Amino acid sequence: MKALTLVKIGGQVLDDMAAFSEFVSLFAQLPGEKLLVHGGGTSVSQMAVKMGIEPQLIDGRRVTDAASLKLATMVYAGYLNKNLVAGLQAHHCDALGLSGADANILQTQKRPTKPVDFGWVGDLTPNSVGINRLEQFLEMGLCPVISAITHNGQGQLLNTNADDIAAALAIALSQSYAVSLIYCLEKKGVLSDLNDEDSVIPAVYWAAKPQLLARGVLSKGMIPKLDSAWAASKQGVCSVNIKNSGDLLNPDSGTFIHYYS
């Protein structure tokens, strides 16, 4: 099987010009076939303030009203996606920016409004990924760069969690590729002490989840990320790694996530 590296990038790396440039340069150097999934960073929140849109959160999760969806579409699928693509092209990586609507690569279902109405949010289903189109693009030598905006097939765009998209794509592509999934973030990996950047846990097994939760060592954002990472490991993704974006080319860095021990 051919190897494929699937990188998810998000958070502050996308907001900081120097970190952004460094990441683009490192990603372009990754050998072989590859694919990039990106979230939105904090730029959406900053811009929402400028445009007088009040960010709404329920249990720490963003509620996507119509104004927020419009802004997310502009920032994720427009500003960030096209700057990533232009940056990669400058490094001779033939990038192709995609939202889920493009070539129908990610069709989702609007989340039910009960018990909580999260607004224009799309949830992935087992049939969400347009795998044939993605494989065609990869075979053409293109590097898909995918923003976390999907569609419902009826003309409605939807906001979707970028970690979940990365896992779903990695799982779907594992039918044809030996996939390495890498979640890049500011931290060096999963930390055993949130105040100590160097306390990276080298490997995290699904069986250890209750202990990790009990010890309270996981940040709030890390729990759903680990859940998507374990799901990927369980469903055929060869390697799942959470690491600092600056360590992208260092294959032994960060935390490796395993479903099976």
Place this chain on the structure above:
Amino acid sequence: MKALTLVKIGGQVLDDMAAFSEFVSLFAQLPGEKLLVHGGGTSVSQMAVKMGIEPQLIDGRRVTDAASLKLATMVYAGYLNKNLVAGLQAHHCDALGLSGADANILQTQKRPTKPVDFGWVGDLTPNSVGINRLEQFLEMGLCPVISAITHNGQGQLLNTNADDIAAALAIALSQSYAVSLIYCLEKKGVLSDLNDEDSVIPAVYWAAKPQLLARGVLSKGMIPKLDSAWAASKQGVCSVNIKNSGDLLNPDSGTFIHYYS
């Protein structure tokens, strides 16, 4: 030669929900291979006001400063492009949204800053169009939907005139396709009396340009549009038509533009 229809859409159609939906439905019904190029409508100006960006114009042409380029990238390549693509997907048209950076389909040169500095504007060159990639996408059964954001190949996005992009693409694709180029607008075509919507001139020849200018029947926006249309007609595009977007499926409507009489 296979036929290909290349439609350029812009202006108020993109701002008005009902007109937008009607256009998407009509475009999806166009038979055969097709491609859509879109500008930004007036939504960028509205949003610029919201975000406190002062629109700058020199001789009626927009100056693209850094804030305006960011906004144009968000609105053209993000909001409008992805809503067009999602709308077309709902009509079973397998659309693929692209900026010029994506798969390197439109590489431009930043306009010289003398005599007038128009800012982050990219001008087309004879080698701008990534024709091989576009043909691959068309052969895959995809319908490219192209926003008027290009790149310089060195990581810089640039704002480019959408009429000029439509003409350049039509000319490049004429090597392999019998191309019909259609500019859609609010008006029914080129009018002999700007106050009479029904005074459509059925055909406009390049040789008649001095007369048209002398009679003062051309609106300010129409002159560069006609120049790009004549350039397309001169360089092998089979048919060039300027018409109302609601008449898209009526092959005899509007004004036909001919370079040779």
